[in-house]
Amino acid sequence: MVTIKDVAKLSGFSIKTVSRVVNNLSEVSPETRQKVQHAISELGYQPNTMARSLVIGRTNTVGVIIPHSAEYIFAHPFFTEVLRGIAEVLSANNHNLLLYLAYEKVPYSRVFIQRQVDGLILMSIPIGDPNLHGIHESGVPFVCTCRITEDDQITNYVDADFTGGVEQGMEYLLSLGHRRIAILPGPMSLVSVRLRLRGYQNAWRKHRLAEPEDYVLEGEFSSESGHALAVKAMSLPNPPTALICGDDLIAFGAIQALKEMGYRVPEDISIIGFDDINLARFSSPPLTTVRQDTYLKGRIAAETLLTLMRGKCPSSPRQILLDTSLVIRNSTAPAQNL
């Protein structure tokens, strides 16, 4: 292994001077710099990251924590986009990205105390995660890409406005004349799902309409679940004329189930998704959906974290809510009397 010592010996200068050249400090004469650089490229020298980190007390590395219990996070299309946003910002700022699968027993903050990372991004935290305590205690700069409670006032977060997003979808369905609107929000164990439900309830209240009963159909973020729930919805005594879904996968499954049952989408039943994944344009019919910019979520999370890492951690948390927008395609139509 080529070390700074070898470069010093070959160039005839001291270790410290080589270090100055490597770190591009100004206090080196041009000739010296050139000679040292020549020796560096001659030997193919690269500084040892571990040794440097040990001295300077930083690693220029950010940890991204993915709760492993939630496997569907990995499988979900939005995951990639958030990660890409994070990776690009970190890369542009010369920071590395350590990806951790967090099992419940292992406290996230460990990796910070061990000086592996200078900060953390928590990608999807279970409600009541006991690790958050340790995080706060250890003083890690961290940012969540989700909220930990419906009215989180504790963590730094960047998240989509799920409540507002569902309200947008509901407004549209109501404007089309739908009054029997069921929601397939996803798993209620997730805060984001509870926030979606809040949007659903807000919409009814805002229009001074009574929220229909039995129209909240909890499930998973998957097409399989959407399929099953759509079947269940249509077998209700008073079946809905529209379904608003917690994500696009649920919507895809629901559409297929409806077709199989002989309903036409959107003529008989309207469907709205959430996320606007790439494939939403290519379903049959193309999906009307509430768009959230997951790539941007990742970028902003990373940028926020870098800011936190540079300055002291502020007393009040940084909380950012990203707007959603309704993308109208062909899975929605005016309500018919069935």
Add this chain to the structure above:
Amino acid sequence: MVTIKDVAKLSGFSIKTVSRVVNNLSEVSPETRQKVQHAISELGYQPNTMARSLVIGRTNTVGVIIPHSAEYIFAHPFFTEVLRGIAEVLSANNHNLLLYLAYEKVPYSRVFIQRQVDGLILMSIPIGDPNLHGIHESGVPFVCTCRITEDDQITNYVDADFTGGVEQGMEYLLSLGHRRIAILPGPMSLVSVRLRLRGYQNAWRKHRLAEPEDYVLEGEFSSESGHALAVKAMSLPNPPTALICGDDLIAFGAIQALKEMGYRVPEDISIIGFDDINLARFSSPPLTTVRQDTYLKGRIAAETLLTLMRGKCPSSPRQILLDTSLVIRNSTAPAQNL
């Protein structure tokens, strides 16, 4: 920051003895071990990873390289699955995962020479990547999740048998009576696409049939591209009765385009995809596709790398080709005379 020194002072033992306890070495008496452990948990001590790595010369970290020029890799459903396979194996073996976006100018091997990682997984390498030279030279243990040439005999790789996969699809279409089969293989800049094409050609040859002309329609791995190419295919003087696609996204786009043009799938035109992503079951009609196990690809790549890292790098490369299987759903039917 709590260091091993603090633990030594509090427990009354030497630094070295604390180190022995931390590393769970046997040469410590039970009482000593207990006292030291008490001090450790009292202080909340965690060993400094950088200092340890510096001494032992390893980081227990694996780098995963993603060429950034290929943005679609991030966006592609298979990416997540490979990454999940890698992450799970590394996690189970107490190794960390550093994710790198590789820009063309930055040689991958740098991160190895800098001792940030003990090995590398290269997720999708452009043909003729100049960095491979540096990789071989630096002696990094590495594994590719793809081949770098159609007959790669150099790198360690784990990849799907694209040629065989397309042959499976072709066999099925031919058995259904199709003779006008066009292929939408994806971007020819990728080796995997050239290998798919090879499977297409093999099938014709094996059946002693002349390969039809103008039936290779190059494009991207996206639904948009599939849509455009399907339109192009059907406007040929002698349009095909079946399309075999390089991935499922292309197939989805193609199906939509065909529907828009008034064709029925599969009655008029048969479609086969590649990958079997989760959503393949939920397209309309459900997609017949060649399944590759991308999650397994990731797992095996990581396991292979760990093996390489443990032993010396063998002289002959480890090359693993994973079988594919045809999943028959409803986008394929016997050929009709159009």
Add this chain to the structure above:
DNA sequence: AAAATAACTGACAACGTTGTCATTAAATTA
């Protein structure tokens, strides 16, 4: 009882870098 072995424990160097401070030579100022 003496000698040999085993079981623990600790002092100190080493890993490869950067930070602190001293030293030297050159350039500027008084």
Add this chain to the structure above:
DNA sequence: TAATTTAATGACAACGTTGTCAGTTATTTT
């Protein structure tokens, strides 16, 4: 000209850990 500043460089300690090896007990063997 002498005194002061500036620029360039290097010696050495420090970062927090592990490896080496020597030392001290306790235990076993002769």
